[in-house]
Amino acid sequence: MISSKYDVVVIGSGPTGSVTARYAAENGASVLILERDREPGIPVRCAEGVSHNGIAPFIDIDQRWIASRIETAKLTAPNGESAYLYNNGIGYVLERRLFDNALAELACRNGAQLLTKANATGLVWKNNRISGVKYTHLGQKKEVLCDLVIGADGVESRVGRWAGIKTDVALKDIDTCVQYTMVDIKVEKDTIEFFFGTDISPGGYVWIFPKSEDTANVGIGISGHMATEKGPKYYLDNFVERHFPKGKITCRVYGGVTTAKTLKKIVKNNIMLVGDAARQVNPLTGGGIAQGMHAASIAGKIAAEAVKREDFSSQFLKKYRKEWDIRLGNIQNTMYSMKEKVINMSNDRFNRLVKVCQGIPRDEFSLKKLFTEAVKGDPKLILDIAKAFVVYKMK
Amino acid sequence: MIINRDLCDICGSCVAVCPADAIEISEFKVTILDEVCINCLKCIQVCPIKAIKEGN
Numbered sequence: 001m002i003s004s005k006y007d008v009v010v011i012g013s014g015p016t017g018s019v020t021a022r023y024a025a026e027n028g029a030s031v032l033i034l035e036r037d038r039e040p041g042i043p044v045r046c047a048e049g050v051s052h053n054g055i056a057p058f059i060d061i062d063q064r065w066i067a068s069r070i071e072t073a074k075l076t077a078p079n080g081e082s083a084y085l086y087n088n089g090i091g092y093v094l095e096r097r098l099f100d101n102a103l104a105e106l107a108c109r110n111g112a113q114l115l116t117k118a119n120a121t122g123l124v125w126k127n128n129r130i131s132g133v134k135y136t137h138l139g140q141k142k143e144v145l146c147d148l149v150i151g152a153d154g155v156e157s158r159v160g161r162w163a164g165i166k167t168d169v170a171l172k173d174i175d176t177c178v179q180y181t182m183v184d185i186k187v188e189k190d191t192i193e194f195f196f197g198t199d200i201s202p203g204g205y206v207w208i209f210p211k212s213e214d215t216a217n218v219g220i221g222i223s224g225h226m227a228t229e230k231g232p233k234y235y236l237d238n239f240v241e242r243h244f245p246k247g248k249i250t251c252r253v254y255g256g257v258t259t260a261k262t263l264k265k266i267v268k269n270n271i272m273l274v275g276d277a278a279r280q281v282n283p284l285t286g287g288g289i290a291q292g293m294h295a296a297s298i299a300g301k302i303a304a305e306a307v308k309r310e311d312f313s314s315q316f317l318k319k320y321r322k323e324w325d326i327r328l329g330n331i332q333n334t335m336y337s338m339k340e341k342v343i344n345m346s347n348d349r350f351n352r353l354v355k356v357c358q359g360i361p362r363d364e365f366s367l368k369k370l371f372t373e374a375v376k377g378d379p380k381l382i383l384d385i386a387k388a389f390v391v392y393k394m395k
Numbered sequence: 396m397i398i399n400r401d402l403c404d405i406c407g408s409c410v411a412v413c414p415a416d417a418i419e420i421s422e423f424k425v426t427i428l429d430e431v432c433i434n435c436l437k438c439i440q441v442c443p444i445k446a447i448k449e450g451n
Contacts, residue, residue: 036421036422037422045406117422119421119422154407155406155407155408155410155411156406156407156408156410156411156420157410157411158410158416158419158420161416167411168411168412168413168414169411169412170412171412171437171440171441174408174411174412174441176408176441176442176443177443178443178444224412224440224441225440227440227441229445231442231443231444231445232443233443233444233445252404253404253406254404254406254408254443254444255404255406255407255408255443256406256407256408256411256412256441256443258411
């Protein structure tokens with residue numbers, strides 16, 4: 001039964017929203033999650049790759065939502081040369097629909113309420129104070145009151161805007177993406193692949209994330225400021241035609257991935273933003289699941305603390321910002337600086353990067369070794385190597 | 396701006412770059428509010444499927 005007043009209302013039931021709700025509820029807050037679609041996890045708008053270490057703190061690994069286990073990453077340079085990156089830990093390609101549902105169930109088991117088909121349309125203001133959320137549900141206009149609103153409403157977030165927080169990103173800080181789920185193609189099930197090059201994917205990369213021996217998410221992200229009238233579909237269609245001419249497409253998704261820094265402001269009185277909505281995404285890789293869940297664990301606990309203290313002022317909620325910066329926000333800033341540099345990397349540098357990787361025997365492969373080798377031949381390659389490593393580690 | 400709803404995948408990339416908060420999004424559709432739009436054209440450039448065109 002949905003009531004008319006909660007301590008906390010979370011908007012969005014992606015991984016970030018559900019983890020936020022779970023931590024807030026577990027720590028004593030009454031929590032309602034509003035989900036626009038008919039269930040969590042749909043439509044899937046994601047390459048579905050994560051590292052084990054990125055998600056393991058927040059949910060027990062369950063084979064039901066794992067499509068494939070990843071042990072290696074393969075980089076392909078513009079000249080067609082490839083190199084494998086070994087010994088960098090385990091990753092997974094998820095079934096996001098099932099993964100998101102599992103996280104929402106976890107939130108509900110810990111006391112949160114979930115209302116699907118509930119589209120948030122605005123905030124309820126009383127005496128200049130945010131005091132609830134307006135939404136539509138099954139064709140009816142409704143309102144729910146709360147002390148704290150948490151916007152976990154993704155890249156298309158509007159919650160922050162309603163509260164007067166500036167959330168728009170520059171074109172150079174968003175990748176415009178297309179992804180096909182393909183079948184009847186030959187892929188290595190334990191290997192994720194990345195293709196670089198100015199003609200292949202300007203300011204971004206093409207990815208192949210295998211879901212089985214003959215299915216994969218094949219996608220592309222190109223930097224928004226380099227997206228001309230051609231757009232990402234043109235480049236992906238070219239790639240698919242070259243690499244998988246006989247493959248069939250079972251799913252097409254389009255979307256944007258921010259490659260920005262975390263927003264300057266992610267809290268205000270009675271409101272917090274988390275995950276994609278706060279632009280808590282790795283700017284180099286576009287990976288946002290682990291980042292969002294991490295931010296959510298902080299935000300959820302602080303939301304519960306705010307409820308106990310009855311203090312929903314931005315001054316108190318800033319604790320969330322502080323902890324985020326210490327844990328991942330500062331790293332995100334470093335990644336952002338690296339992105340700024342590599343976004344304009346030439347084909348020649350990508351070729352050299354892959355060549356250095358090729359020079360390291362499999363059993364000797366380590367990040368340290370990679371750096372050492374890179375410094376010997378070409379000191380400036382360190383940055384590029386770091387990028388390659390990070391792509392694998394944090395995606 | 397005109398949105399071709401047959402193309403639009405409701406991904407929300409346009410909302411993320413809109414500096415004027417002129418774009419509304421629901422489960423079923425994206426709407427650009429002409430009276431709020433400042434014609435910066437960022438939404439046209441970011442749209443992955445090129446579903447947006449200039450005009451009223």
